[in-house]
Amino acid sequence: MLKMTKFKNIVIEFLIFTFMFVITIPQAGASSTSYQNTKEAAREAVWKVITSGQGSSATVAVMDGGKIVYSEGFGAADRKAGRVVDRSTRFxxxxxxxxxVAVSVLLLVDEGKVNLDDPVVKYIPEFEMKDQRYREITVRMLFNHSSGLPGSTFLxxxxxxxxxxxxxxxxxxxxxxxxDPGAVGIYCNDGFTLAEMIVERVSGQKFLNFLEKRVFQPLGMKDTGAxxxxxxxxxxxxxxxETGKKYPPEVILVHAAGGLSSTAEDLCRFGDSFSPGGKKILSQSSIEEILKSQPTPFSAGLRGQVIMDSFGWDYSLLPSYEENGIKVYSKGGGTGAYSTGLQVLPEQRLVVAASISGKLNGEAVTRPVLNALMKDKGLPVPEERKKEKPVDPEIIPSELSAFQGLYANGGSFVRIRFNKERKKMEVLQLLPEGDEVPAGKEGPVLMSFVYNGGSFYSFEKDLRGYFIRNRDTSCFIAEKDPFYGIDNLMFQKVSEEEEPKKLLADMKDKIWLIRNLTPxxxxxxxxxxxxxxxxxxxxxxxxxxxxxRVEDDHSATYAAPLFRDQSELEIFESDGTLWVKSGIFLFSDAEKTKVLKSGRNSVMIGEKGYNEWYRTGSGSILSFEKPEKDRVMVLREESERLALFDSITDDGEVYVPEGSYVVCIGQPGDMFTVNVK
Structure with missing residues (x-):
């Protein structure tokens, strides 16, 4: 179960793990440099990922001066076939x-067919929102994540x-x-799907065909595609x-937002196109556009550097590199099963790329490789960050007292308060109804801070921060994040309603089941x-x-709109059933879920095609009969765990404990059999 009351650790914790070596593909160097540090860093990083259970295979490549100087595959691409990862293996x-898609739109800008500061509706007139501010969203805002769109709409x-x-x-x-459009950069996948649509409308070609002709072929990217x-x-x-189970190849149809596959070598070829001397497909003005900062008013109010203020990149500089005069560009990528990192130093004409079969931060691999490459090239490498020495607490200035109150992050609520002596700030978890502590007690303290010299320090969490006012909203900002050295939002204050509204149904401590899953x-x-x-x-x-935040008896809207991937809620009754619509999913209340009986249970998918859910009344052994293309899953309430059974990867019988859920996913009229013994 997605327990949204659990505190989300908004301190970005990145596992600096890495991968396993099996095949080496040496390349001719760009100079007499041996790249020994680079090779060792890549292998060490990959080994860490593999041996720590973070991934099963990987590919790493390095380009210097337009030549691949190191490329290596790690692990098995197909264990049963004995096929290992090679230089052409795609992830x-x-x-x-x-x-x-950033490059694609700029190619159309070069042709005079797109203006970055035109509204999106000029190119996609059927794009509409309930919020009329959508007409102010420009093409540029899609690329620095400042459109204001909710987040991610895809499967x-x-x-x-x-x-x-x-x-x-x-x-x-x-x-x-x-x-407001343009106000703040918050990671948003949907803007890139709109950009993909713009490319198709303006060019008259399918996005993948446009890429093949205008990007892949000119840059010699023979192993990149859908x-x-x-x-x-x-x-x-x-x-x-954990289990070694092989999953089917992953399909992602939002190609611009995250649906391409490639090799590390091809990604290096792409990255090199932004460097002086690299093979150019963009005009010089468009290269300058894609490499320059794209700030927002919110970022201008922060003390330090931020991410997202770039044209598609995650960032266009890192403070620790910038101090040495090195400009670093980076774009990572993660799917349900794969992770990628691409880092480019245009002025030095260096590129590092890596992809992993596994879920982690791809930069956990590319960053140590990049540092080793810089060492091999005689470039200054940032010093390893050291934990800050504890400071003596100062009295928190009285003018900061107004910042105390209730806050939210992307998934939960907290209370921020100063102690009576104003020498300590505490962040307490706000407990939901039904989970409250005894009278006179409080929710758990999630982190404590002391104040010194204008910042709040949590030495236990290796974290510091400060408060700002963003228009009419108070925010607590993490200062100089340990991995990136940038500032990022931790909490956004919520207003306590004078006349709070209620939804038509009590939402206290309920479980909801998705009813429109596809097989x-x-x-x-x-x-x-x-x-x-x-x-x-x-x-x-x-x-x-x-x-x-509840708006009326049928709807609720964003309480923390400055965080990524938020969804509003609609609640309604139909045919005696309570339903919730959130994002692209439809949910029903789990309280009415039927219990499977011992023996043979027949299940039919109704005319609307909604998934059918059942619960087990006691510990049982289950087996299933279903149409070939349909699906059965057995799930527990705990989130982030593998299904007890999933017909995508499993067959035969399965033991399930009491209270487990069985969901049948198919087409209207399809029949399933659930055998219980």
């Missing part, structure tokens, strides 16, 4: 795909199901913006690190169940996947 690259899967453009446009018609589940061939399969949807260590909670300290608010 899904996730959000690294975003840079390809990962194992078959090409659905129409992503229609799915996005339909959701937008009933959605509000999270903030996601591995669409294109097949020499791909690296995904194996669960091929990717649910890897994810769940199809969501919890909702309410809070006695914060009437008029709830959590349902994200923090929400």
């Amino acid at each position: 899904n690259i996730g959000s690294t795909s975003k840079m390809f 990962f899967g194992y078959d090409p199901e659905g129409e992503p453009y229609e799915m996005l446009l339909e959701r937008m018609k009933r959605s509000n913006l999270k903030h 996601s591995i589940g669409e294109s097949a061939g020499n791909i690296s399969n995904f194996y669960d690190p 091929s949807i990717q649910l890897y260590r994810e769940t199809a169940m969501v919890s909702s909670d309410t809070y006695s300290e914060l009437p008029g608010y709830l959590t349902f996947m994200s923090p929400l």
Whole structure:
């Protein structure tokens, strides 16, 4: 179950792990440099990932001066066939795909067919939102993540199901913006799907065809294309690190937002096109555009550097490198099964790329390789960050007292308060109704800070921060994040409602079941169940996947709009059933779930095609009969765990404990049999 009351650790914790060596592919060097440090760093990084269970295979490549100077494959691409990863083995690259639509739009800018500061509706007139500010969203805002769109509208899967453009446009018609267009950069996948649509409308070509002709072929990228589940061939399969189960090749139809596959070498060729001396497909003015900062008013109010203020890149500088005069550009990517990192130093004409079959931060691999490459080239390498020495607490200035109160992050609510002596700040978890501590007690303290010299320090969490006012909202900002050295939002203050509103149904401590899953949807260590909670300290608010503020008896909107991937909520009754619509998913209340009886249970998918859910009344052994293309899953309430049974990877019988859920996913009229003994 997605327990949204659990505190989300908003301190970015990145596992600096890495991968396993099996095949070496040496290349002719760009100079007499041996690249020994580079090779050793890559192998050490990959070994860490593999041996720590973070991934099963990988590819790493390094380019210097336009030549591949190191390229190596790690692990098995197909264990059963004994096929290892080689230089042409493709991985899904996730959000690294975003840079390809950034280049595509700039190619159209070069031709005078697109203006970055034109409104999106000029190119996609059927794009509409409930919030009329959508007309102010420009093409540029799609690339620095400042459009204000809710976040992510797509499905990962194992078959090409659905129409992503229609799915996005339909959701937008009933959605509000999270903030004024252009105000703040918050990671947003949906903006890149709109950009993909612009490329198709303006060019008259399918996006993949445009890329093939205008990007892949000119740059010699022979091993880049659609996601591995669409294109097949020499791909690296995904194996669960815990069980060793092989999953079907992943299909991602939002190609611009995250649906391309590639090799590390091809990514290096792409990265080199931004360097002086690299093979150019963009005009000089467009290269300058894609490499320059794209700031927002929110970032201008912070003390330090931020990410997202770039044209598609995650960042266009890192402070520790910038101090040495080195400009670093980076774009990572993660899917349900793969991780990628691409780092480019245009002025030095160096590129590092890596992809991993596994879920982690791709930069955990590329960063140590980049540092080793810089050492090999005689460039200054940032010093390893050291933990800050504890400081003596000072009295918190009285003018900061107004910042105390109730806050939210992307998934939960907290209380921030100063102690009586104003020498300590505490962040307390706000407990949902039903979980409250005894009278006179409080929720758990999640972190404590002392104040010194204008900043708050949590030495236990290796974290410091400060408060700002952003228009009419107070925010607590993490200062100089340990991994990136940038500032990022931790908490956004929520207003306590004078006349709090209520939804038509009590949302206290409920479980909700997704009813519109497709048979091929990717649910890897994810769940199809969501919890909702309410809070006695914060009437008029709830959590349902994200923090929400009730607007009326049928709807709730964003309570923390400055965080990524937020969804509003609609609640209604139909045919005696309580339903919730959130994002692209439809949910029903789990309280009415039927219990499986001992023996043979027949299940039919109804005329609307909704998934059918059942519970086990006691510990049982289950087996299933189903149509070939349909799916059965057995799930527990705990989130982030593998399904007890998933017909995508499993067959035969399975033991399930009492209270487990069985979901049958198919087409209207399809029949399933669940045998219980």
